Amino acid sequence: MELISHNDGTWSLNRVSELEYLMLSRIQESADPSGCDEALGRLYPSPVASTAKLDPQAAMSIEEDWREYTGPDIRAGFGKALRTVVSDIASACVEDVDGVDYYGITAPDIHAESWCSALNQARLVLHHRHDLPAEAAEMESGPVSVEWMAMLQSEIYGMLMEFLIKKVLWDQ
Amino acid sequence: MNVQNASVEVEAVPVTDIAGSASLAVPWQVLILDDPVNLMSFVTLVIRRIFGYSEQKATELMLQVHQKGRAIVWTGDREKAELFVQQLQSYQLLAAMEPVE
Numbered sequence: 001m002e003l004i005s006h007n008d009g010t011w012s013l014n015r016v017s018e019l020e021y022l023m024l025s026r027i028q029e030s031a032d033p034s035g036c037d038e039a040l041g042r043l044y045p046s047p048v049a050s051t052a053k054l055d056p057q058a059a060m061s062i063e064e065d066w067r068e069y070t071g072p073d074i075r076a077g078f079g080k081a082l083r084t085v086v087s088d089i090a091s092a093c094v095e096d097v098d099g100v101d102y103y104g105i106t107a108p109d110i111h112a113e114s115w116c117s118a119l120n121q122a123r124l125v126l127h128h129r130h131d132l133p134a135e136a137a138e139m140e141s142g143p144v145s146v147e148w149m150a151m152l153q154s155e156i157y158g159m160l161m162e163f164l165i166k167k168v169l170w171d172q
Numbered sequence: 173m174n175v176q177n178a179s180v181e182v183e184a185v186p187v188t189d190i191a192g193s194a195s196l197a198v199p200w201q202v203l204i205l206d207d208p209v210n211l212m213s214f215v216t217l218v219i220r221r222i223f224g225y226s227e228q229k230a231t232e233l234m235l236q237v238h239q240k241g242r243a244i245v246w247t248g249d250r251e252k253a254e255l256f257v258q259q260l261q262s263y264q265l266l267a268a269m270e271p272v273e
Contacts, residue, residue, distance in 0.1 A: 042207075042266070043264065044261075045261065045266060045267075045268065046268060047254065047257045047258075047261070047267075047268055047269060048268060048269065048270065049203050049205075049268035049269060049270040050268075051270060052268075052269075052270030052271065053270070053271065053273055054270065054271060070254075070258050073258070073262075074258065074261055074262050077262050116214065117263065117264070120210070120211075120214065120263075120264045121264060123209055124207075124209055124210075124264060127209045134208035134209060154209075158211060161211055161213075161214060162211065162213060165211070165213045165214060165217055166213065169217060170217065
């Protein structure tokens with residue numbers, strides 16, 4: 001997989017292998033924290049620091065307001081980013097490179113933030129749902145386990161985020 | 173209704189603006205907490221985007237988060253602190269706020 005930033009306000013992912021495309025096409029389900037309290041807690045944390053020297057009632061009041069007024073906005077933003085990315089992925093075309101089929105995806109620069117958001121949502125949920133370590137080198141399970149596949153997916157998403165940050169978003 | 177003769181008894185209740193009095197008068201600080209899953213480059217980018225800090229300052233704060241577990245990235249009034257926490261959480265950074273002691 002390679003990422004190219006063009007001069008016309010777009011970027012493209014080229015030479016996306018079958019496996020990489022499969023991983024990308026799983027982004028929506030992977031970013032869904034439903035049924036995983038740890039992932040839900042991570043995506044929608046309290047706005048009050050655990051170290052805050054605050055009356056418990058005051059902290060609870062702030063958290064209740066947050067859940068009612070701010071949480072839905074954050075949730076909506078996450079959903080919007082995911083829908084943008086899913087749509088970009090669905091528009092991928094297949095290209096023949098030396099007799100091997102690869103996928104190609106082109107998206108406008110303004111979608112890059114949505115991509116980073118969606119990829120990061122999925123990484124966070126994957127790590128919490130499968131209790132993954134921060135680094136692949138710390139993995140204990142074997143390479144055919146569900147956890148190992150989740151780690152591979154997270155690594156691919158992380159690599160793509162690095163590409164997008166350095167080649168598209170850094171100088172915007 | 174005779175307004176002139178009307179008397180209204182108002183029961184005295186203590187005013188406890190729970191979320192306000194304890195908090196609006198004092199400055200609040202916005203914290204970013206370490207999350208080993210978030211990429212360092214992403215954290216730096218988000219700090220630059222939201223606060224308009226230079227690349228050097230954003231990198232220093234990111235490293236503080238990474239090495240010390242947390243960094244105070246902004247201090248000021250509560251309403252603005254809430255806005256910054258919302259923005260940071262919208263980028264999935266582990267952000268929170270607390271009143272300055």
